[in-house]
Amino acid sequence: MNDVLFAFLLTLFAGLATGVGSLLAFFAKTTNTKFLSFALGLSAGVMIYVSMVEIFFKAKDALSSSMGETQGYWYTVIGFFAGMVLIGLIDKFIPKYTNPHEVKKVEDMEEPKTPLNDPALMKMGMFTALALAIHNFPEGIATFISALQDPTIGFAIAIAVAIHNIPEGIAVSVPIYYATGDKKKAFKLSFLSGLAEPVGAIVAFLILMPFLSDALFGIIFAMVAGIMIFISLDELLPAAKRYDEAHLSIYGVMTGMGIMALSLLLMA
Template sequence: MPDISSGHVWLALAVTLAAGLATALGSLMVLFSRRPNPRLLAFGLAFAGGAMVFVSLTEILTKSIDSFTQAYDARLGFAYGTGAFLCGVLLIVLIDHFVPNPHDSLDKQDPMYRENNKAYIKRVGLLTAVAITAHNFPEGLATFFAMLESPSVGMPLAFAIAIHNIPEGIAIAVPVYFATQNKFYAFGASLLSGLAEPIGAAIGYVVLSGVLNHATFGWVFGIISGVMVFLALDELLPAAKRYAKGHETVYGLVAGMGSLAISLVLFKW
């Protein structure tokens, strides 16, 4: 492992920081928005949900399976990756079961329902930020150590993660702006979430470098992918549907998946 004084370490950290800051770029659309509105909120939440599901199932879960495959073999790699994904789903199901959830009923007569329930939107934004921040830590670790091992591998990975982080910034900024009507808070929330990547890289270098292995990354990526898929389906899409006036939910869902799919296709050419 290179010493902290090595230029390779600082280069890897700088690339990881740049990828993380791409999260803040997604919030710029919020800064230029005249005022928050329910249709924008619905589209933004659905866009984020589609992006999160696509990234989780095509990128993060794949990373989990690949990591387990390198640790064991292809058959066990797929089995362990699937098991880690289901563990992530089970983890968030248990949390959802024991923590009261205001979206349990979509009936407008429900006293929890309000057309402009800012407390509810704040909760959705907070959960989204927590989930994205949590998965930014392993992404930061992956980018950092890939750069240390081989810049030719780390740079493309950082670029792909940066592309993914833009809709994640939207996912955080839109509900925060709608709930607070404060553009600074919206931008700040996205920025702080993005900073989790270089922070995760630094922690990994200082504390975890001696114990990180393919199996560890397999479990981390698998669990995070399960958590993100459940969050998107259980939190983001129901919230988007509630505030939609027309087809914003399906348009946002398809746009979120499509933008990520196209970006990945272009990246691989």
């Protein structure tokens, strides 16, 4: 039982790191569009890098070991695009809003004391929270099971997951904070997306342990990779460029990829 408790606490620690990222977003004013552009670019960099460098190939390895190299690769690609289609359908059926306060040019902005009131940013934050919750759920399962099998490995994984959950927390909280000016709402959604990790640990312990397989992990991770790429290309990067100044969004992308690469190296 002590091993189970330790594994769960490690998973909880990793998940709560999204709240740290959310708190970091609150050091900037709601009208600081330079920070907004950089942070959105950073979030896109994190999501693109982890999806294409880590999650996709984890899915491929899991499915290949279960189904064979060729068939596993096919199912990985199918799962990847199925994730894109899934989030695309969600996007399609989300009601479209008009934004009477849309900012067309950053340089023409005054310094209002109100939020940007941009529904596109709000929707982006909600989508990002959804994708990261889906991502964090199997990640929580993986952290929990690794810690049960080898506490030393589990601890290293939890630390690395916590590091890359910090910018993921920014990915959720920044657009919601800028859209609404509501710190509590931004923190709450970011916090809840991180709680998907300990929930994954609980589900793994109570329900899934007899059924966990490489094939199940592979399909989940492949779809999550597709979802995160879609959000980055369709939502995060266009919004980052809309508020861009002096290529800050691209510098954000590079920084996000660097942070993600470092956290993955720590996991190796």
